Amino acid sequence: xxxxxxxxxxxxxxxxxxxxxxxxxxxxxxxxxxxxxxxxxxxxxxxxxxxxxxxxxxxxxxxxxxxxxxxxxxxxxxxxxxxxxxxxxxxxxxxxxxxxxxxxxxxxxxxxxxxxxxxxxxxxxxxxxxxxxxxxxxxxxx
Amino acid sequence: xxxxxxxxxxxxxxxxxxxxxxxxxxxxxxxxxxxxxxxxxxxxxxxxxxxxxxxxxxxxxxxxxxxxxxxxxxxxxxxxxxxxxxxxxxxxxxxxxxxxxxxxxxxxxxxxxxxxxxxxxxxxxxxxxxxxxxxxxxxxx
Numbered sequence: 001x002x003x004x005x006x007x008x009x010x011x012x013x014x015x016x017x018x019x020x021x022x023x024x025x026x027x028x029x030x031x032x033x034x035x036x037x038x039x040x041x042x043x044x045x046x047x048x049x050x051x052x053x054x055x056x057x058x059x060x061x062x063x064x065x066x067x068x069x070x071x072x073x074x075x076x077x078x079x080x081x082x083x084x085x086x087x088x089x090x091x092x093x094x095x096x097x098x099x100x101x102x103x104x105x106x107x108x109x110x111x112x113x114x115x116x117x118x119x120x121x122x123x124x125x126x127x128x129x130x131x132x133x134x135x136x137x138x139x140x141x142x
Numbered sequence: 143x144x145x146x147x148x149x150x151x152x153x154x155x156x157x158x159x160x161x162x163x164x165x166x167x168x169x170x171x172x173x174x175x176x177x178x179x180x181x182x183x184x185x186x187x188x189x190x191x192x193x194x195x196x197x198x199x200x201x202x203x204x205x206x207x208x209x210x211x212x213x214x215x216x217x218x219x220x221x222x223x224x225x226x227x228x229x230x231x232x233x234x235x236x237x238x239x240x241x242x243x244x245x246x247x248x249x250x251x252x253x254x255x256x257x258x259x260x261x262x263x264x265x266x267x268x269x270x271x272x273x274x275x276x277x278x279x280x281x282x283x
Contacts, residue, residue, distance in 0.1 A: 017258070042169050049165025068169065072176035080180070080187065087192050095187020096200045102180065111257055 003132055005047065006125045012040050013118065020111055028084040035085060038075045060120070067117060070110035077103035197224075201240060202231060 015037050022030035045068065079086060080099035086092060093099070181187065190196065197204045202224025222231040 046162050046165045049162040068172050072172045076176045091189050092192045094199045095184045098184035
């Protein structure tokens, strides 16, 4: 993992945490931010595609699968209960009483799985920064 | 750089590109799958063009004056609301309450905070205890 990617992931996490609290930001902003974060999360997943292979990583793959499924349901149900983004495109969706609870449920699963993902990946990200710091110190002292 | 190491690098690059392509395909498939499962479980739901006479998707009101979450109307004794449970329509239906108090309201703040706050607390305590133990080690040395 390289430092720019770690920084990208940290920014993505920060944006997600903002989007995960629509009561603080207001729902219209939550919808636009959520759509943007979805695009960035897809980029993150595709960039991490290299990590799909390898042995002894089945638990991580199960977690990533759960994250992906939760994200997909969260985005699809979010679009179906959208009151700003969807109407701005000239559409509205029916089935609010199905998609609304599904959005709340998938958002909770996504948040919980994401916290586990962050806890598992944090040591790797910290190691990247430590390595970089050591390199800078070496260059300064050398 | 000799030829074999160049080839090895190219082969690694191709493998990496293939895996990224596969990851993109998996993401797309899961998204389509979620859409398919959702519409299979709720076949009545769907996307419709937003017109002036379109009924409110949550309360069935065809007032036409609303169509915006910032401008939810007050009960007016004229506009009929559709009950989300029984399906009947009435001017005094509790669809009004749903429209004013639930629809497009962020209802999950407390639950998100219940998850996020303990995490922040645990992380904070971990950082503080790490700093303190580091400080003690330095003082002892």
